[in-house]
Amino acid sequence: MESIFDAGIIGAGIGGLTAALELRDYNIIVLEKLHRPGGTSFSFRRKDYEFLTGPLGFSHPDLIKSYFMDKGLSNLRFTRTNYQLLAGNINLIISKPLNLLEKDLKSLFQHENVEKAVSELKEVICKVRGIFYHEGKYFNALKGNWFEVQMDGAGYDISAAEFFSQFIEDDTLLSILSGMGLKESEFSLIASACMWDVLAEVGLWYPADGLSEMVRSLFSKVENKVKLRHAIEKISFEDGNYVLSTSKGIFKAKRIILNADVKKTYYLMDDELSKTFKPFIDKREEGDSLLTFYAGIDESKINKERIRAHHVLYYPYLDESNDQRGNRFFENEVEVTFLSDYGKFCPEDKAAVMIRSPLDYDECKFDTEEKYYKFKEKISTELLEIVEPLVPGIGSAVEVRDASTPVTYEVWGGRYRGSIAGWNWDDSMPRCLVKTPLENFYVCGIYSFSIPFLGAFPTSLYSGKLAAGFVRSREKI
Ligand SMILES: Cc1cc2nc3c(=O)[nH]c(=O)nc-3n(C[C@H](O)[C@H](O)[C@H](O)COP(=O)(O)OP(=O)(O)OC[C@H]3O[C@@H](n4cnc5c(N)ncnc54)[C@H](O)[C@@H]3O)c2cc1C
Structure with a gap:
């Protein structure tokens, strides 16, 4: 007989994994489109270097540490990271x-x-x-x-x-x-x-054993419930159950916890479901998107005299030594992060650096892949060049490079228009959005609050607990 799950969790990001852990004694299934868990909270390697796919650190480490202890997961230790604001004559440690x-x-x-x-x-x-x-x-x-x-x-x-x-x-x-x-x-x-x-x-903190290790620890407790490489392609409702269609088969569940991007998922719903769900996304604007440049560099070739913190928020147009008016990032805020100054991201004499700046999603859409990759190469180089006056020598010190555009965040992260940090943070109060207009259909993760009031990562974890609580408290399952 066909199995009908008590709950189907869409996405194995932090929110989805937490919800799964809370419900692991039930008959649940987690369907994840990628080949690994963690969603945007993970890392990847390029030769000798490791880079972060999303969060560079997060807040409320005590909350997360005690949750991990309670659940018998790894014992977490954290390093606090700091931020420098460098804008003309303003040179502050703002954290x-x-x-x-x-x-x-x-x-x-x-x-x-x-x-x-x-x-x-x-x-x-x-x-x-x-x-x-x-x-x-x-x-x-x-x-x-x-x-x-x-x-x-x-x-x-x-x-x-x-x-x-x-x-x-x-x-x-x-x-x-x-x-x-x-x-x-x-x-x-x-x-x-x-x-x-x-x-x-x-403060913002980074786990001493790395973010991926932390995610793996969480994943290890629910691995038997998770199906990786199972992207949801369609969601419908039949005979009192949600029907989740993936390229590898169909799964039915009485309740849903959605950890994937809410707007992207809305477009996978059949007409009936999407009509009821629409008020949830109406009038809600997703936040901005950005370009990230990843650089593995030979540290002996750069001058870090101006760098006083792990992250620098740099304003090229206010820097007298920066004359790159024609550079598209000249008027932007550019965030430069020396990952290897707060974690083990590369060999001792090297540095793993991430450079990020806002970039509009629409600018990255092209009719051919060739044009897209050409554009990606061009803007990545511009982003690297704009920080040369901040970190002299960086351009010629790069040994390994890569970049993520808003399209990368859309395709890999599954984020609508490559948006990175949930909804626009203009609501007057953090509003819980875990419940949706669809009965027995809950949201966890970055879109489950109108403002990620604990910082994004802890908010996602907390929302996973709340969504699981809603599922549990509805009659017996
Ligand atoms: C560039 C960037 C920088 C960030 N920086 C920070 C930071 O410094 N600090 C911080 O706290 N937070 C940061 N965030 C926010 C970060 O995303 C959250 O902290 C946290 O990782 C969000 O977790 P989540 O539970 O919302 O799930 P997500 O990480 O969004 O995971 C959702 C999961 O759903 C899966 N999925 C999507 N579509 C489907 C589908 N159709 N079928 C099946 N599965 C699907 C995805 O593959 C993914 O695994 C950043 C995010 C980005 C992208």
Whole structure:
């Protein structure tokens, strides 16, 4: 007789694997399109170098460590990573705890009321840390699943820029406070507070044994439930069950937990399902896409004098020594990460570097593969060139190179239009989107909250627990 699973989980990213672990005593199946688990949280090798496919680190390591301990997974140790903002005469370690950062900002913007702005920000952080909204109630994710709290959301329904402009006049300082960089921020106040919490107060951390190892540990507990290389091609509903069609067969399940990209999956639903599901994606805009350049370099050939942190947020147009006006990344923020300064990514005398900058998805669409690869080569070279004044010698020190465009993130990561960080973070409050308009159909992962309030990776893990909880609490399965 045909098997009908209690739950079908689509995608073995962090959210999907966590949901599977929570439900491993049930008759479940995880269908994953790639040849390996982990989704965007993984790494890949090019010769002697290892690079990261997505996250370069994540916040709330204690939450993740204790979850791993509880489940008998590997014992995690973390290294904190730091960020330097280098924009003309602004040269700051921006990931310092806010009481230290306040002093640096004060010396740069002496006529501004930095103390007031930072103390107001800290107050918002204290009120909203770990808090999200679901069906008229507030919960604190850091205190446990569905831990309800009393909170008055009033007064927070403004953008970060509006909030800080009450205390600050200088446009540059306003951008730094509202968006952690120099571009105009679209964050809501709460999104900005969550991101300051993640970046500066709790910090961003990297697992000492590597991200892939961490994922493998999680995967090892649910491996027998996972079918790799099983891409969902169509979803329909028949006789009370969801029907998941893959190139390797059909699977039926009473309930679904969707970890794959929500908008991409919407286009796989039959007419009936997609009609009901549509309100879930209507009016929700996915976040930006980017280009990543991976460089394996001979460290002896570069000058790292200007580099003071693991990650540098660099603004070429504000750098007097950068005269590459014709370079397409000249006006952008460019993030340069020295992975090998915080993990074992290559041999001792080498450096594994990742360079990222925003790039529009539509620019990468071509009618032939040849044109696409030519474009990819050209823009990757431009991205490498734009950081030459920051890291003199880097151009000629590259031994291994590769790149990911928004099309790579779409094809490999399964991300709609190559978007990387969930929805646009402009909602006034992190809203739980685990439940969908389709009955018994839940979402986990980066699209399961309107703002990834704990940072993306821990939010995905937490949402996997919530989605599993919904599945479990519905009658007996
Ligand atoms: C470039 C980039 C940089 C990032 N940087 C950070 C960072 O620094 N810190 C941070 O916390 N987060 C970062 N993120 C966000 C990161 O994606 C999350 O932290 C986390 O990996 C998301 O996990 P997830 O559970 O949403 O699943 P995902 O990683 O999105 O996994 C979804 C899974 O679904 C699978 N899938 C897709 N379509 C199908 C289908 N049709 N059938 C079957 N399976 C399918 C995919 O192959 C994948 O395995 C970054 C993401 C990207 C892309």
